[in-house]
Amino acid sequence: MKPAEFSYHRPGGVSAAVALLAGLGDGARVLGGGQSLVPELNTRRVTPEHLVDITGIGSLRGARRMGAGVRYGATTTHRMVEDGLVPDAAGGLLARAAAGIGHRAVRTRGTLGGSLAQMDPAAEWPTVFAALDATVEVCGARGVRSLPARELPLGAFHSALATDEIIVAVEVRELPPERWWGLYKTPGTGGAFAASLAVVLYDTDERGALHGVKLWLGAAQETPVRLAATELLLTGRSATELDVAAVLPGVAQDLDTVDGTRNDTARHALRVHAATVCRALAGAERVGRPAAATGRGAP
Numbered sequence: 001m002k003p004a005e006f007s008y009h010r011p012g013g014v015s016a017a018v019a020l021l022a023g024l025g026d027g028a029r030v031l032g033g034g035q036s037l038v039p040e041l042n043t044r045r046v047t048p049e050h051l052v053d054i055t056g057i058g059s060l061r062g063a064r065r066m067g068a069g070v071r072y073g074a075t076t077t078h079r080m081v082e083d084g085l086v087p088d089a090a091g092g093l094l095a096r097a098a099a100g101i102g103h104r105a106v107r108t109r110g111t112l113g114g115s116l117a118q119m120d121p122a123a124e125w126p127t128v129f130a131a132l133d134a135t136v137e138v139c140g141a142r143g144v145r146s147l148p149a150r151e152l153p154l155g156a157f158h159s160a161l162a163t164d165e166i167i168v169a170v171e172v173r174e175l176p177p178e179r180w181w182g183l184y185k186t187p188g189t190g191g192a193f194a195a196s197l198a199v200v201l202y203d204t205d206e207r208g209a210l211h212g213v214k215l216w217l218g219a220a221q222e223t224p225v226r227l228a229a230t231e232l233l234l235t236g237r238s239a240t241e242l243d244v245a246a247v248l249p250g251v252a253q254d255l256d257t258v259d260g261t262r263n264d265t266a267r268h269a270l271r272v273h274a275a276t277v278c279r280a281l282a283g284a285e286r287v288g289r290p291a292a293a294t295g296r297g298a299p
């Protein structure tokens, strides 16, 4: 199928884009990399009268260091992050996340802002940016506002953006060199989006025990979930001593699923999520050291 007819707009700046969106109203959609929107146009799942293409706005592409963090423009592509064309504020975590997204062609056009606005429950960036406590800057007719990345998701394919708002940037504080990060994606049956996605951050003491644990899970519910009970369970333990049986009770509590449920699908999903958490822990890398030097490769 081909898209229904629409008018195409390519503003040169954020103010012009926002003014266009405000003026055109509900019949207008922002076009980022088009990797989610174009298939929806082609199948006529959505039929906007106007597309406002923001990829020509130079100030939205690329990243710059500022203060203790890095500001990523909304039309920075997954490939730019994967290839290290922008700084990685999380010591390799962002590049790892980007490299796991779909195929190279998708990563070449797909953008950080587009992924956050799309808010697919199984997408990488909503979970990664929530775990990193990132801040999302949005601009609309009523001005600019910032909100924590974890407050952007409201449900599956539903974000806190107003229809006239554009995601402008994502700001990520640099992780300190002694912090560890782990990310593991268990692919879904289609092979692209995740069936489960775990992101873990932690420090270790001199005995190798975990503290300051932050653990987030994607593809489990409509929005990324913080696994607070599992964080507590991991605290004080060594990452190497943790297996599926050890983390399962925490994950079950966090997901409100009864371990041992008679529902086969729920029981299977719970084990997949627990295994994904374990693999994120097993493959964790220290921010300040290259992967090879940690002696703990990917699982």
Ligand SMILES: Cc1cc2nc3c(=O)[nH]c(=O)nc-3n(C[C@H](O)[C@H](O)[C@H](O)COP(=O)(O)OP(=O)(O)OC[C@H]3O[C@@H](n4cnc5c(N)ncnc54)[C@H](O)[C@@H]3O)c2cc1C
Pocket (backbone or CB within 6 Å): 029, 030, 031, 032, 033, 034, 035, 036, 037, 038, 054, 074, 075, 100, 101, 102, 103, 106, 109, 110, 111, 112, 113, 114, 115, 117, 118, 120, 122, 123, 124, 125, 161, 165, 166, 167, 168, 192, 193, 194
């Ligand atoms: C085959 C395939 C496999 C994929 N696999 C994965 C995967 O494994 N993991 C994953 O995370 N993603 C995956 N994706 C999705 C991909 O990451 C898309 O890039 C992303 O979902 C949308 O980004 P985009 O820039 O292409 O946005 P678009 O498709 O242009 O837009 C998506 C939505 O966001 C809105 N929008 C876009 N930019 C902005 C902005 N700056 N501000 C406000 N609204 C905006 C649009 O109006 C639209 O509603 C896959 C896509 C395909 C086609």
